[in-house]
Amino acid sequence: MRMNVISVKKAVKTYRNENSAASIRAVDNVSFDVEEASCFGFLGPNGAGKSTMMKMIYCRIERDLLLNSDISIFGLDPAKTPLKIKYLSGVVPQEDNLDEELSVVQNLQIYSKFFGLTKKDASGRIDELLDFMELTEKKKSPIRNLSGGMRRRLVIARALIHNPRLLILDEPTTGLDPQVRHTIWQKLRDLKEKGITILLSTHYMDEAFQICDNIIIMDKGKKILEGTPKNLLKDNMEKYVLELIKVKRNELHQFIGDTGKVRVDDLREPPNLFSDNFDTLRIIADKLEDGEYYLRRSNLEDLFMKLTGRSLNELQ
Amino acid sequence: MNYSEIKPPSIANRIYSVWFRHYRVYIKNIFSNGFPPFVEPLIFLLGMGLGLGRYLSKVDNMPYIQYLATGLPLASAMFTSAFECTIGTFIRIEFQKAYDGMLTGPVTINNLFTGEIIWCGTKGAFYSSAVLTVFILCNTLELTPGLILIPAVGFIVGVMVSPLSLLFTSFVKTINTLNFFLTGLITPMFMFSGIIFPVSNLPAWIQWIIEVFPLVHAVNLVHALSAGSFKTRLIFDIIYCIAFTAVVSYIAIKRMEKRIMY
Secondary structure: OOOEEEEEEEEEEEEEOOOOOOEEEEEEEEEEEEEOOOEEEEEOOOOOOHHHHHHHHOOOOOOOOOOOOEEEEOOEOOOOOHHHHHHHEEEEOOOOOOOOOOEHHHHHHHHHHHOOOOHHHHHHHHHHHHHHOOOHHHOOOEHHHOOHHHHHHHHHHHHOOOOOOEEEEEOOOOOOOHHHHHHHHHHHHHHHHOOOEEEEEEOOHHHHHHHOOEEEEEEOOEEEEEEOHHHHHHHHOOOEEEEEOOOOHHHOHHHHOOOOOOEEOOOOOOOEEEEOOHHHHHHHHHOOOOOOEEEEEOOHHHHHHHHHOOOOOOOO | OOHHHOOOOOHHHHHHHHHHHHHHHHHHOHHHHHHHHHHHHHHHHHHHHHHHHHHOOEEOOEEHHHHHHHHHHHHHHHHHHHHHHHHHHHHHHHOOOHHHHHHOOOOOHHHHHHHHHHHHHHHHHHHHHHHHHHHHHOOOOOOOHHHHHHHHHHHHHHHHHHHHHHHHHOOOOOHHHHHHHHHHHHHHHHHOOOOOOOHHHOOHHHHHHHHHOHHHHHHHHHHHHHHOOOOOHHHHHHHHHHHHHHHHHHHHHHHHHHHHOO
16 A cells, blocks of 8 residues: 555634634645545635645645644644655745746756755756756746746746655646646656656646546535545536537427436526436437537536536636 | 655755845846946945035045045945845745745745845945945045955845845835835935934934934944944944844744745
8 A cells, every 4th residue: 555645634724814803714624645656636716725725735834733633744744844844845836936037947056956956966957857848948048038838847847856755736737728738747647657746736627637646626615525536527427418508598498308317507507418328418419500519528627516506717 | 764854954055045046146137236336336426526525524534535435335235235125025025926936945934034134244245345346446445454344344234234124024015115114214324324424413312313223333333444443332333233133133034924924
């Protein structure tokens, strides 16, 4: 059995509002374990508490120190030995924070000093990482000349400079084009192969599906579901979705009258229809014009919608 | 593997890394960044020496221009430190997110700001050396052995003003609010710390207020160094500089921790 790199028990983080007595529970009793060399994902909309949860793990903020709550990273407590945990982890924050005026290689050199790398070791490692992240040609370019995708890859390279055992990425592909996202996913899979444990947050269901072994779905600071992406869908969701584009809820009866069991969601207008039987939905779809429907497999986005009544990408 | 055995870099290494980051970013644009400390004193010399200086003969038994040239290196150190830790720090917190980047490495908030304060000292030493060099080259200073220590006092000024600026910045939500500090405290400190004119002729109650300013104690030091005359009160000045730095740094870093580690 592989060991757990991260073990979180009933983590809580409360933000106090300076101007009022009210306080906000950004993370509320969240527990989970992460196995070594696996990829673990936090899925949820903005404001779900994903970043806060990750910041507690990479020692950027302190959890509420409650008696029954505990966080252990490599067997260490972030509240007691943050330096050791930071030394073992690489972090890709949500916002890029490279030094704009410096070049790619200078940014990496500066950062290597924080881990006590000698100039020689750093320079070898930097070449290796630039090669891995396909940035060698940009080695001498100033940051401001890099595209969003290149910056993101550079921040990931930076997080890997000291050969961390754990890589934490906060929304690594938000705002990037599909091609870059696929490149980054491939790199993350490569890293996992090498035995690095990966923790990431995302609000893209396909991202979680593509690279995560386990995910937890969060909403309003709470964990709502945990499992492998596949099982979560299998256990909680019909297999297929028929997205209606034109037909309104009150016109539905003309189409589904005799087609057996179909679940109609009560959130969207026009609504979506769900079923485990593809043919059932196919029969309905055949009564519609091309372009009036979209028949597909269900995904985590549908699951999230079903559980919370809200879309994953919705701003809160 | 037992991870509790691993050793993160030493505290000296951690502080140095922060210092090095600031240094590297600063020297990237050394020509534009180095322009002010070399050119400002020339402007001052022209304005004060050719203009105002004609109307003044001697101050504290030395030509006015020499009096001014002794203190101005410290004013330069103060300004650079104040800007670095107000506008500079604010931008690093709010816009660049530079601290977020550094804090993902094995450094504490304490290491982070200690490194920054020492960096301000370094800048203070560099700025005061630059100004001093220009004044010496322009033959406005009588060469005394004590002058060689002025950059060291510049370092002290940088180190004193930095936590004071950080403390103020820790409360600031919008960048314009920094004007209250820069115009409300730094400018009067420049005017009333014995650089432009001796404070000894001011009314006693004003002098008492001025004693609180950290800069005035450093100015006392350089005047003594340049004249080669040392009074016992200088011991008080030195103690004040050390105590001020220690106390204000402690509070400023605590405040910054509260602001950043949310």
